[in-house]
Structure formats: structure tokens, C-alpha cells
Amino acid sequence: MRVSLLQVAVDDSERPEDRANRVVQLVEAERESGAELVILPELWVAGGFDYKSWSDHAEPIAASRPIEALEKVRAGDGASPEMWLHFGSYVESAPDGTLYNTSVFRGPGAVAAQYRKIHRFGFSEGEATLMGPGEDLVTVTSPWGTLGLATCYDLRFPELFRGLLDKGMEHLVMCSAWPEKRIEHWRVLLRARAIENQVFVFATNCVGTNGGVPLGGRSAVIDPWGNVVAEGGGEEEVLRVDVDPALVAQTRDTLPVLKDRRLR
Ligand SMILES: NC(=O)CCC(=O)C(=O)O
Numbered sequence: 001m002r003v004s005l006l007q008v009a010v011d012d013s014e015r016p017e018d019r020a021n022r023v024v025q026l027v028e029a030e031r032e033s034g035a036e037l038v039i040l041p042e043l044w045v046a047g048g049f050d051y052k053s054w055s056d057h058a059e060p061i062a063a064s065r066p067i068e069a070l071e072k073v074r075a076g077d078g079a080s081p082e083m084w085l086h087f088g089s090y091v092e093s094a095p096d097g098t099l100y101n102t103s104v105f106r107g108p109g110a111v112a113a114q115y116r117k118i119h120r121f122g123f124s125e126g127e128a129t130l131m132g133p134g135e136d137l138v139t140v141t142s143p144w145g146t147l148g149l150a151t152c153y154d155l156r157f158p159e160l161f162r163g164l165l166d167k168g169m170e171h172l173v174m175c176s177a178w179p180e181k182r183i184e185h186w187r188v189l190l191r192a193r194a195i196e197n198q199v200f201v202f203a204t205n206c207v208g209t210n211g212g213v214p215l216g217g218r219s220a221v222i223d224p225w226g227n228v229v230a231e232g233g234g235e236e237e238v239l240r241v242d243v244d245p246a247l248v249a250q251t252r253d254t255l256p257v258l259k260d261r262r263l264r
Helices: 016-033 051-057 065-075 152-156 158-166 180-197 247-254
Strands: 002-007 037-039 084-093 099-106 112-116 139-142 145-151 171-175 200-204 207-210 213-216 220-222 228-231 237-242
Touching (some): 016 037, 016 065, 037 200, 051 084, 065 084, 084 171, 099 145, 112 145, 145 152, 145 158, 171 180, 180 213, 180 220
Parallel strands (some): 171 200
Antiparallel strands (some): 084 099, 207 213
């Protein structure tokens, strides 16, 4: 399973359209490198903390130009296999006008999923006041096993991941815009979610300064035993890993703690 995590710089100094064009090229390069699954971060076009611009970027998922451009790269020209792509998340405008922080995931053929972030960050401002909460847990069936989707602040709510586990999750795919200030929480919680659910965690964060908030990077791949397979630094970069998805079943057989769960 060859996975690429694109730790994108989402700087206030770069125009979102320029960033979108740049990221399409980065994804193209991952396709050429042989990646099977590519994962982008949270709100990488509009910016996770540039709240004031969100209404300018809000649109239905079906009308998003960055998604349309990335979909062409994902699907390819038919000469090589279609990729699996987590497009990151976007400011979705729903038909009733509500905004959501919505992740888009697509794979070969008809594989398509959308996840509206359930836990909104910001307390009395930002996402918590400007966006609606998602209601549904989302999993995707893949050749490597069942993928569970989650976004950033969700990481602090372990019951969400138990819910995904009960839906068959074997690998967790996360997109984030997690600030540098609390990056040690991110690092600990990613490992905790991997260990307690015995899953691979593939978590892509942003870097750069967005809405004046420095973002922390440290995108990571954690195996089901809790080992850090790869971890990013604090600059834009691509993490490329080749992992064996069978490690999930092996870990669950070796240390069958999930069979001892008593409360559901
Ligand atoms: N974009 C987010 O959800 C940020 C979450 C965060 O900063 C935190 O949980 O701390």
C-alpha cells in the first residue's frame, strides 16, 4: 500500500487559486511516483483559520474547480490505474445555505465518499459559529481494508473512532489544519487512536501561517502497534510510505484487546 501525505503550506501570503494550481501539480507528481493513495489536508484552499474568507470560497462540492482539476489527475488518462485520493476538506455550501467543513474521497470506478466534520473547532468563534456540524460517520471500502474518515478537532473525541471501529475501520485517514501551539496534543492523540483502535493512522496536517495562526505540520503515519512509521517536520513536504495493511489483523491477533471490550 503506497501512500503519499501532502503536507501543504497554507500561507496567508499565497492566493488560494495559486495554491490550488500548485497542489494539483504536487498530486500529479505523486501519481507519477506510483502512489496508490494520496491524502491532502483540511481546508487547504480557503485556509483553516482564515474564517473571514470562508463565505467567498463556499460552494457546492459538485461546483468546486480544485476538486474538478484534482479528479482529472486522480482518474488519469486510462493508461495507468486510477488512484485513490483524499482531496482534503472544503468549505461546502449546502442547498439550504449552511456551510460545512466537508472532506471528499474518491477511488476507482464509482468509489466516492464525503464526510462533513462532526466536531467544529473554535468554541464561540470560527468554525463553531460559521459552520454546521456533520452528523454521519463515514467509512470507505478499499482493497487495503475499511478506511475511516475524520477531520482535525475530531481527534479529541475518542468515541467517534470507536464508532468508526464498529463500522469496520482498519485504517484511519485524517485531514487537519492543526496549530503549532498544540502540536504535542496532535502527536500524542494520533498514537493513542492507533493503539486503542489497532489501526493504521494516516494523518495529513498543514504548515505555514493561516489567518495569523502558525500551523504545526508533523503529518504522520502510525502503525497499529503505535510505532511512528513516518513523521513530517514543520515545512511543506511529501511523506511517502509503503506499508503492509495485513499488520492490522496481525496486531489484533497478537494482542486481542478489542475482543475484551464490554461497553458498546
Ligand atoms: N482545525 C481544527 O479543527 C483545529 C483543532 C485544534 O486546534 C485543536 O484541537 O487544538
